[in-house]
Amino acid sequence: MTILGIVHILVLTVVAFRIMLFTRSGRHKPIISVLAYIIMVSAFTEVIVHITMPATVSLAQVMMEAALALALIAHHGNVAELFKATKDGSKLSQLLCWTSQKKKRKTKTNKHHEVSP
Numbered sequence: 344m345t346i347l348g349i350v351h352i353l354v355l356t357v358v359a360f361r362i363m364l365f366t367r368s369g370r371h372k373p374i375i376s377v378l379a380y381i382i383m384v385s386a387f388t389e390v391i392v393h394i395t396m397p398a399t400v401s402l403a404q405v406m407m408e409a410a411l412a413l414a415l416i417a418h419h420g421n422v423a424e425l426f427k428a429t430k431d432g433s434k435l436s437q438l439l440c441w442t443s444q445k446k447k448r449k450t451k452t453n454k455h456h457e458v459s460p
Contacts, residue, residue, distance in 0.1 A: 344397050351400045352390050354408045358415060359386035365420030372423060379422040382411075 362383040393400070418424035 345400075347400050347402065347405060348393060348397055351405050351408065352393055354405060354412050355386040355390045355393075357412045358408065359383045359390070361412070361415045361420040362386075362422065363420075365422075367421075375423045382422065 359382075362379050365379070392398075414425055415422070
C-alpha cells in the first residue's frame, strides 16, 4: 500500500466520521439526510474495499476527497450547509432542503407623501 493509498483511507475515514458525528437540533430535511447517509456509507465502503483489495488511487481523487473533508469539517458535518450559496440559500439548497418559504416581495405603493407647510 502506498502513502497516497493511506492518505486516501484516512481522508475517507474523516469524511465518514464527520458526517456520522453530526447532530441536528432542529427539523430534519429528508433529502439532505439521505444524501448525507449515502456519502457516509460510500466513504466507509471505499475504505473497506481499499483495505481489502488495494487499488491505484490518483492524486486528483485524494485532493477531491480532501476538499470534501475540509468543507465538512468547516461546517461541522452539516451537509446542507455545503449547498448554501447565499444568505437565503441557493436554488439547489432550497430544492434539497424542501424549503417552502417564499421570499416576501415588497409591494409597490403609489401613495404620494404629502408634506405639510
